[in-house]
Amino acid sequence: MIQMNESPELRRVRRVALGDFVHRSALKFPERIAVVDGDTRLSYRQFDARSSRFAHYLIGAVGSGRQVGMLCANSADMAVAYNGIHKSGNVWVPVNIRLDVAAIDYILRHAEVSAVVVDEAYHAAPGIADMLARLGVPLVVTMAGQAGSAIAGATTLAQAEHGQGAELPGIEIDGDAPALIMYTSGTIGHPKGAVHSHASVAASVMGNMAGFGITEQDVFSGVLPLFHCAQHCLVATVHAAGACVVLLRGFVPDEVRASILKEKYTAFTGLPMMYGALLADPAFRCDEHMRMCIYAMAPIPKPLIPLIAERMSANVMLATGQTEMYPGTMTFRPLDHPDLDANYWGVSLPHNETAVMDDDGRLLGEGQPGEIVHRGANAMLGYFKDPEATAAAQKFGWHHTGDLGMWGPGGQMMFLDRKKDMIKTGGENVASVKVEAVLLSHPAVAAAGVIGMPHPRWTEAVCAFVMKKPGAEVDEAALLAHCRAHLGDFEVPKLVHFVDQLPATSTGKVQKHRLRQQFAELAARAFGE
Structure with a gap:
């Protein structure tokens, strides 16, 4: 048996670190636009430099290996900040800002955050300022005014970046070390924190790039919230490819249609209801530049599919995923399977595999219903501070989704129902x-x-x-x-x-x-x- 000692030099040579994706794209495509946010357009050179400056600030302020919470809506500042967290060797903890204050407080405390990045406007939402004051950790404020933040004791993102070096921090990052904790909406009790390593998210990024054919020529939508795994992983994939993402604060049909046409999107990802709202305007079409339309979260009404194909892109597909198995996991192309209904999830992406399992751990064949399970390099490390839930989710050496399904014709996965409500x-x-x-x-x-x-x-x-x-x-x-x-x-x-x-x-x-x-x-x- 060949045995190799993993020296510090070998670890650096074989390094897998999420912040490196932006840095490498900046080396290849320094002047290509990485992020569009309204009137803000960040080139890869600017994006890399800003996120590295914030990383240096974090290393000085809290060190490395700590959890850093984030309460932000989609913005260029948010993308800079979370990439800075990755580059600093700290652990990103994005929080759904639509949750109630008590749930947000629980997540930040459970995650043991050492700092919080927060939008200045969101800080003014009812109960948030008091909750963060009780938390008692440093605050970094994004999207602050030109004169600085009005929040006493807080540091603006611009202030954090000021005077810091633009080079990639020289700290060691282990690919198997935690990179982020993303909290799920649990069915019982408090939400659970799914811990992902740099390597697990990187595996999903590589699989997505291959599975969706993403290149530096693409312009992707960023209308879904970045605090969710689906949009974050797509944006990470876009930035690994050297492509562009257009970030929007939310879904307003007229604004999204205008953005698609102005920026000439090549790919759009949205919920089925978003497609319905976009196509409610009979004059809207973008098929000259749109090459791919991805829908997620739910089955799509069949009559909507030919409308998308005619007026947006004929390359229509479902993408599935789960916080615990970083998305995507499976894809389904409804136009390739017109006889199959909208509950089909299709086939696995290249970075993971999928099976159907009974309660005793036996894998089932076509037409036999059971639990949908996955395994692959995009699997979470486990639930933060919850070994029992981790063991249950990883029983029999597969990740258990809690979803029921069965293999249908042609090796296509059919989703049946959720095991829990x-x-x-x-x-x-x-x-x-x-x-x-x-x-x-x-x-x-x-x-x-x-x-x-x-x-x-x-x-x-x-x-x-x-x-x-x-x-x-x-x-x-x-x-x-x-x-x-x-x-x-x-x-x-x-x-x-x-x-x-x-x-x-x-x-x-x-x-x-x-x-x-x-x-x-x-x-x-x-x-x-």
Whole structure:
């Protein structure tokens, strides 16, 4: 057996570090535009220099190997900052800014962050300033005004970069060391932090580049939030290829259409409802320069596919992924399989493999339903400070997705259902038990069942079915106000319906499949389907 000692020199030669992608693209394409953000256009030379300066600041301020939280919306500053975190050898902890303050506070504390990067505008959101003050760690403020930040004691990103060297920091980074912790929306209790190494994200980047054919000539959309794994990994892939990403703060159809045409996107990634909204304008088309349209998060309505093919790009595909298996994992091309329905996930990308497994760890063949499992270099290291959940997720040597599926014709994966009652609405995951807990905290509520029901825009709408306590008086408006006080906006039900009784098992567990059957017509009328 050949044995090689891994010396410090060999580790440097074989280094895998996420911050190196931007640096290498800057060496090859220094004047090519890396990031467009409104009127801001950063070349790779500028992007590399700015992120390295911020990395040097972080090394001086907190050292390396620490967790750095981030509360930001999409922006050039955000991309500079998280690449600086990668280059500094610290661990990036992006947080969904649409969560309620208590959930954000939990994540930052659970992650043991040593600093937080925050948008100045978001710092002014209700409860955020007080929460961060109680956290008691240094703040770096992005998108601050020209005169500096109005936040006492905070450092602006410009101030952090000022006077620092533009060269790549010379610190050692182990490819297997944690690079980021991205928190999932757990179905029970608090969210879990999926820890990814530099190597696991790099594997996904390389697989995406090959699987989607991304080159330095591409111009990609950046409309999905960068605090989610899907958009982050696509942007990381774009920057590894030396291509360009156009970052937008959110999805406003007129603004997105104008941006697509102005910047001549070659690739767009969005939710099915985004495509529907873009194509609602009959005059909109971009097929002269768009080469690829990726949809994600949910099956797409079949009538929408030929519209995308005709007016945007004939290269239409679904991309799947999971925070724990850095995306993408599988792709499906509906136009290549017109006889298969929209619930197909297709085949694996080159950096991972997929199987269907029964509860005893046996792999199943075509037509046999079971749990969808993956393995590959893009798998997470584990859940932060949760060895039991990690062991369960990695049982039998595969990552367990919690999704049910089976192999269909031609080796295509068919998605059947989620093992747990996670609701996917507008690109966000909503834990039904979390919404139920908030409803049950209202003094007039005796019982509640929360499910996702089909919605023409949001894919699924959060729907609550509520039993009042005897003699109690409460209406839909009051319950919605109660929910808004305790939940993120995307978690608030879009339908509240009062019932005399909830279908339940003998042990009192709400039978959600019966709720879906019982109220399918009610939801269809309510949502105009």
